[in-house]
Amino acid sequence: MKAIVYRNYGTPDVLQPEELPKPIPQGKELLVRVRASSVTAGTIWMRRGVFPGSKLFTILLRLFTGITKPKRPVLGLEFSGIVEAIGNHVTQFQVGDEVYGTTTGLKQGAYAEYVCIPESGKQGVVAHKPKELTFEEAATLPIGAMTALNLLLKAKIEKSDKILIYGASGSVGTYAVQLANQFGAQVTAVCSNANLDLAKSIGAYEAIAYDRTDIPRLGARFDIIFDAVGKIPASQLKPLLVKTGRYVSIKSMTSEKKHYLDLFQQYISEGNLKPVIDRTYPLDQVREAHEYVELGHKKGNVVVVVADK
Numbered sequence: 261m262k263a264i265v266y267r268n269y270g271t272p273d274v275l276q277p278e279e280l281p282k283p284i285p286q287g288k289e290l291l292v293r294v295r296a297s298s299v300t301a302g303t304i305w306m307r308r309g310v311f312p313g314s315k316l317f318t319i320l321l322r323l324f325t326g327i328t329k330p331k332r333p334v335l336g337l338e339f340s341g342i343v344e345a346i347g348n349h350v351t352q353f354q355v356g357d358e359v360y361g362t363t364t365g366l367k368q369g370a371y372a373e374y375v376c377i378p379e380s381g382k383q384g385v386v387a388h389k390p391k392e393l394t395f396e397e398a399a400t401l402p403i404g405a406m407t408a409l410n411l412l413l414k415a416k417i418e419k420s421d422k423i424l425i426y427g428a429s430g431s432v433g434t435y436a437v438q439l440a441n442q443f444g445a446q447v448t449a450v451c452s453n454a455n456l457d458l459a460k461s462i463g464a465y466e467a468i469a470y471d472r473t474d475i476p477r478l479g480a481r482f483d484i485i486f487d488a489v490g491k492i493p494a495s496q497l498k499p500l501l502v503k504t505g506r507y508v509s510i511k512s513m514t515s516e517k518k519h520y521l522d523l524f525q526q527y528i529s530e531g532n533l534k535p536v537i538d539r540t541y542p543l544d545q546v547r548e549a550h551e552y553v554e555l556g557h558k559k560g561n562v563v564v565v566v567a568d569k
């Protein structure tokens with residue numbers, strides 16, 4: 261099968277096409293013919309083998325990805341596609357099902373024509389694709405939306421909470437704004453002036469430009485502050501909390517849970533959760549997609565189309 265591999269850490273040039281053996285699903289695994297994947301900020305760190313701004317986190321990252329060179333040479337942390345074959349012990353999926361999910365912790369990512377995913381287990385999550393979403397949209401939902409939901413739950417979000425979402429225009433940010441609305445919270449989105457309309461269009465009660473306003477000096481106070489991009493120190497945001505306020509950041513560990521995807525299905529079918537797509541690239545232009553995401557200003561999500569039918 262055709263795949264894009266990286267045999268060394270480095271610039272987008274390390275991403276190269278290669279022929280790999282087609283995986284064979286075992287036991288509880290599904291063989292998925294991949295339709296789309298994405299480029300997230302996390303994919304960029306894995307390709308570089310460097311966690312920005314932290315030697316400690318870089319060491320932890322390399323323990324996971326490989327000390328001197330990548331242990332798992334195919335990137336693509338999330339996917340959508342069609343089940344082509346199933347292992348003997350699969351119970352929840354059938355050949356032909358449209359699915360989406362993550363490849364976190366698995367041997368191989370989704371920058372390839374096929375990927376094997378366990379139907380349940382400790383690594384990777386997979387669910388039926390919401391029919392309201394295209395394959396391209398579905399491939400960008402799991403990581404950003406699960407990260408956002410995990411952090412909102414950590415913050416014990418409640419109806420009527422006032423929440424400030426700093427960095428509301430990236431993948432995690434755009435999902436966090438929409439999900440916080442589902443909990444009945446009042447969202448103040450912080451993004452660049454260019455993205456104010458985007459933040460309001462996805463449900464922010466108000467949007468403030470970080471490049472026009474001194475955010476640490478805002479007069480307002482919030483029940484929750486959610487840092488969705490990690491570009492401002494916690495010490496500058498925490499004074500904006502009320503006394504009982506809660507601070508959460510994408511710099512902390514989050515976890516993927518399959519039942520989150522079930523909740524997303526409900527919000528999506530009610531028309532209250534929709535991926536924001538910035539750009540779409542074919543698999544053979546994945547280097548260009550990485551170059552774009554590396555600039556740090558994508559609006560929502562960037563899709564990689566692996567196969568268009």
Ligand SMILES: NC(=O)c1ccc[n+]([C@@H]2O[C@H](COP(=O)([O-])OP(=O)(O)OC[C@H]3O[C@@H](n4cnc5c(N)ncnc54)[C@H](OP(=O)(O)O)[C@@H]3O)[C@@H](O)[C@H]2O)c1
Nearest residue numbers: 301302407427429430431432452489491510514556557558
């Ligand atoms: N903890 C976890 O498990 C986990 C999971 C997923 C992601 N993450 C992390 O979450 C972060 C966000 O990832 P992402 O994929 O959503 O987006 P991203 O590619 O890291 O960020 C894109 C967004 O950041 C905004 N931005 C850039 N500089 C900013 C600044 N100084 N202040 C406010 N916003 C700024 C940009 O908006 P403008 O163009 O308007 O500036 C753009 O919309 C990354 O650090 C990622 O690694 C963590």
